[in-house]
Amino acid sequence: MILITGATGGLGNETINFLLNNTPAGEISALVRDVSKATDLVERGVNVRQADYFDYPSLVQAMQGIDKVLLVSAVAFTDRLLQHRNVIDAAKEAGVKHLFYTSIQRSTNFVMQEVTESDLATETYLKASGLIYTVLKNGYYFEGLTYMIGSEVPDSEILFPAGEGRIAFVKRAELAAATAALLTSEGHDNREYTLTGSEAYSFHDIARELSSLVGRPITYKNTEIPAYVARQVAAGFPEAVANFIAQWGASAKHGMLAGTHDTVERLLGRKPTSLREYLKETYFARQ
Numbered sequence: 146m147i148l149i150t151g152a153t154g155g156l157g158n159e160t161i162n163f164l165l166n167n168t169p170a171g172e173i174s175a176l177v178r179d180v181s182k183a184t185d186l187v188e189r190g191v192n193v194r195q196a197d198y199f200d201y202p203s204l205v206q207a208m209q210g211i212d213k214v215l216l217v218s219a220v221a222f223t224d225r226l227l228q229h230r231n232v233i234d235a236a237k238e239a240g241v242k243h244l245f246y247t248s249i250q251r252s253t254n255f256v257m258q259e260v261t262e263s264d265l266a267t268e269t270y271l272k273a274s275g276l277i278y279t280v281l282k283n284g285y286y287f288e289g290l291t292y293m294i295g296s297e298v299p300d301s302e303i304l305f306p307a308g309e310g311r312i313a314f315v316k317r318a319e320l321a322a323a324t325a326a327l328l329t330s331e332g333h334d335n336r337e338y339t340l341t342g343s344e345a346y347s348f349h350d351i352a353r354e355l356s357s358l359v360g361r362p363i364t365y366k367n368t369e370i371p372a373y374v375a376r377q378v379a380a381g382f383p384e385a386v387a388n389f390i391a392q393w394g395a396s397a398k399h400g401m402l403a404g405t406h407d408t409v410e411r412l413l414g415r416k417p418t419s420l421r422e423y424l425k426e427t428y429f430a431r432q
Contacts, residue, residue, distance in 0.1 A: 151217035159321035198228035204235035221259035243277040252404030284341035310397035313341035
């Protein structure tokens with residue numbers, strides 16, 4: 146039995162969708178905080194179990210009879226480490242054999258606020274737990290690009306604090322497909338995988354592809370974090386959110402998201418979505 150946490154969230158839900166392609170629904174469990182949001186999973190025969198990362202007894206109860214757990218990491222701006230420890234400890238108490246943890250890609254030693262320290266601490270705690278582990282260091286979602294450059298094609302300029310940095314973007318659905326493949330195959334005991342696209346792109350590349358697709362010149366210009374945050378706040382973003390998005394720019398500038406790995410490509414059996422393909426389907430599908 147495989148248990149997917151965060152099952153009504155993006156990555157968790159999409160992973161279940163891919164598992165259902167070749168795994169009987171009765172062998173899949175979904176961990177959710179609010180059962181009312183998981184009616185589609187119930188209708189598809191998935192075993193829905195209610196628990197909260199902060200509620201340790203509920204986690205122990207939810208993990209009864211489970212062999213493998215996918216721990217989808219907690220959101221930023223919360224006590225991520227406490228939540229992750231609760232899941233790991235509950236898995237151990239309930240007799241789970243193997244726990245997969247979704248961390249974030251680290252191609253360099255850059256420390257990203259709200260993320261890196263809790264990821265490192267969680268990985269250390271998991272490795273010391275006695276559970277069989279697999280650490281999945283996920284690349285940056287293509288879907289997050291709209292937070293960086295906006296949901297509409299820029300008029301003439303992209304302003305973002307990423308310097309000359311590159312990002313090995315990968316679609317969330319392709320990460321989910323790769324994750325489902327790892328969960329249902331053997332040979333991943335006490336292993337770490339970095340799951341990224343097959344090519345890393347700079348923001349100059351993004352501007353160049355958008356220019357080609359829209360038929361007018363668009364350029365990229367690096368901006369400093371304070372100026373970027375001030376502009377985002379003026380546009381209506383909460384300051385904490387603007388700072389968090391800016392940190393992804395800083396992480397790109399320092400190479401944290403630039404490394405490319407072939408694991409996703411091998412698991413999919415094809416090249417992951419390219420930058421041009423993603424931009425075309427996201428920004429131009431309605432045209």
